[in-house]
Amino acid sequence: MHQTIAQKQLSLFDILGPVMIGPSSSHTAGVARIGYLARRLFGTQPDSVTVQFYGSLAATWLGHGSGDAIVAGLMGIPPEDEQLRDGRKLLEKALAEGSGFHITIEAMPKLPTGWHPNTVSLIISGSHKQLRLRASSIGGGSIQIDEINGYMVALSGMLDALLVVHRDEIGVIAIVSHILAANHINIAATSSHRKEKGDEALLVIEVDNPIPQSIVDQISNLPPVFSVIHLPSLEQL
Amino acid sequence: MKYQFSTLIELQDLLQAEKLSFDTYLLQREAFLSDKSLASVTEELDRRIAVTRQALIRGLSEPQHSRSGLTQGAAYAFQHAQNKLIAEPLFNRTIAYALAINEVNACGGKIVAFPTAGSSGIVPGVIWAYWESRVLGSQNFASIPAPLGPPYDLRLRSAFLMASLVGMVIAQGATLAGAEGGCQAECGSAGAMAAASLAFLEGAPFEICIDAAALSLKNSLGLACDPVAGLVEVPCVKRNALLAVQALASVELALAGIRSVIPFEEVVQAMKQIGDSMPASIKESAEGGLAATPTGLHYKKLIMGGE
Numbered sequence: 043m044h045q046t047i048a049q050k051q052l053s054l055f056d057i058l059g060p061v062m063i064g065p066s067s068s069h070t071a072g073v074a075r076i077g078y079l080a081r082r083l084f085g086t087q088p089d090s091v092t093v094q095f096y097g098s099l100a101a102t103w104l105g106h107g108s109g110d111a112i113v114a115g116l117m118g119i120p121p122e123d124e125q126l127r128d129g130r131k132l133l134e135k136a137l138a139e140g141s142g143f144h145i146t147i148e149a150m151p152k153l154p155t156g157w158h159p160n161t162v163s164l165i166i167s168g169s170h171k172q173l174r175l176r177a178s179s180i181g182g183g184s185i186q187i188d189e190i191n192g193y194m195v196a197l198s199g200m201l202d203a204l205l206v207v208h209r210d211e212i213g214v215i216a217i218v219s220h221i222l223a224a225n226h227i228n229i230a231a232t233s234s235h236r237k238e239k240g241d242e243a244l245l246v247i248e249v250d251n252p253i254p255q256s257i258v259d260q261i262s263n264l265p266p267v268f269s270v271i272h273l274p275s276l277e278q279l
Numbered sequence: 280m281k282y283q284f285s286t287l288i289e290l291q292d293l294l295q296a297e298k299l300s301f302d303t304y305l306l307q308r309e310a311f312l313s314d315k316s317l318a319s320v321t322e323e324l325d326r327r328i329a330v331t332r333q334a335l336i337r338g339l340s341e342p343q344h345s346r347s348g349l350t351q352g353a354a355y356a357f358q359h360a361q362n363k364l365i366a367e368p369l370f371n372r373t374i375a376y377a378l379a380i381n382e383v384n385a386c387g388g389k390i391v392a393f394p395t396a397g398s399s400g401i402v403p404g405v406i407w408a409y410w411e412s413r414v415l416g417s418q419n420f421a422s423i424p425a426p427l428g429p430p431y432d433l434r435l436r437s438a439f440l441m442a443s444l445v446g447m448v449i450a451q452g453a454t455l456a457g458a459e460g461g462c463q464a465e466c467g468s469a470g471a472m473a474a475a476s477l478a479f480l481e482g483a484p485f486e487i488c489i490d491a492a493a494l495s496l497k498n499s500l501g502l503a504c505d506p507v508a509g510l511v512e513v514p515c516v517k518r519n520a521l522l523a524v525q526a527l528a529s530v531e532l533a534l535a536g537i538r539s540v541i542p543f544e545e546v547v548q549a550m551k552q553i554g555d556s557m558p559a560s561i562k563e564s565a566e567g568g569l570a571a572t573p574t575g576l577h578y579k580k581l582i583m584g585g586e
Contacts, residue, residue, distance in 0.1 A: 122389065
């Protein structure tokens with residue numbers, strides 16, 4: 043596994059912030075962001091979601107409102123919205139009105155070795171797709187995505203990111219970076235992950251500027267590319 | 280211009296070379312790093328200051344009760360209590376305001392984590408208490424502060440920037456997370472940040488502001504993070520008030536010309552070393568300290584079994 047995490051210099055607003063709904067930056071705000079980001083990654087309204095809390099979250103999720111926070115995020119309620127604290131109630135209401143999704147929340151008894159003490163694992167299912175996501179709330183409301191559909195990644199969500207699932211062959215990284223360069227999009231970090239030589243691979247690119255849909259489409263249409271997930275940055279809330 | 284610094288000494292050299300004040304430098308640095316205009320950075324700063332003001336007003340308007348029952352309107356009760364030993368509005372507002380903002384956090388209200396949610400009452404509590412008492416000159420201590428939205432006074436913005444600067448230096452030299460460094464990293468840092476901004480508001484030179492921060496931080500070293508039932512309520516809420524008062528006292532010492540023997544940078548190093556050697560049971564795991572007392576365990580059972 044190769045990883046290059048984009049290092050961001052400490053911002054004024056890392057200290058004076060985030061603006062959040064209490065009570066805990068790591069158990070409430072970070073978890074709300076994970077839910078919100080997962081929903082953005084999934085793109086549409088899911089049919090069902092399974093949430094698994096690990097470590098310190100498993101022990102204190104009820105008191106910290108972590109369940110409401112993740113549900114609110116999955117419903118697309120932004121992390122700064124005060125409705126966050128009523129996430130599960132709002133979902134029940136949405137279900138009664140024929141929208142919403144089925145939710146299962148589990149507190150997991152054991153934290154796997156090497157996982158962050160505040161980890162959330164999500165299985166999001168819709169009519170034709172499923173997203174499996176593992177993320178951690180790493181302090182002060184900051185988060186990291188650790189795993190997407192079985193691929194190990196390390197994304198902060200603070201930069202626009204493209205996840206390109208492609209056939210492992212020569213030149214894919216070059217073509218994709220050429221397309222970005224031609225559109226004046228600066229790459230902050232890239233990492234490449236593959237299951238086996240010649241098999242399916244994942245290219246993760248974090249960039250400094252927002253990526254327009256037309257570029258996402260252009261990359262999706264490349265012959266060796268199976269699918270593209272665009273993750274808009276959390277900073278643009 | 281150079282936008283990277285890890286110590287205050289580095290920063291001071293940089294400010295001298297560029298002939299810039301710390302507040303202008305911080306805003307310009309932010310604009311550069313985020314690729315935004317100075318105006319939009321200032322607007323975002325104001326938006327965050329406004330959130331602290333709204334939280335303050337909410338916390339004093341009615342008693343704040345949390346879901347767990349551990350938070351029961353201390354700010355409201357304090358503001359309406361009659362017999363005060365020290366009848367000084369700045370002193371009493373400092374206590375009430377820090378409590379109010381942190382109670383709003385405990386109750387799932389909107390706050391700014393400054394530097395964290397659990398310590399969010401200290402810096403804005405101290406700054407707003409000073410602003411209300413010494414700048415707006417409100418007489419009646421028990422009154423609810425009036426709404427005050429952006430754009431904010433330059434001096435008020437700079438007070439928030441001074442606190443942020445101290446927080447940045449601590450974040451780079453040690454940590455601001457209770458899980459990594461105990462409560463010295465959260466409320467301890469906030470106390471130091473508040474002391475620096477209060478000294479700034481009183482017109483103290485930069486060095487004295489940092490000395491006030493050092494005096495406060497020294498007195499928070501070793502502070503455990505041992506919240507009852509793992510919730511950001513006990514001892515956090517009242518600790519916000521008590522560390523805000525410590526910030527006041529630190530500024531009094533610094534203004535009297537009493538220097539911290541150990542310079543700020545070295546206090547931060549000491550904080551890191553102490554944090555690293557603290558057992559995990561008192562670093563936000565809710566396994567030791569107050570959380571493990573018979574009463575702490577009683578509440579844990581009551582709260583966790585109740586829902």
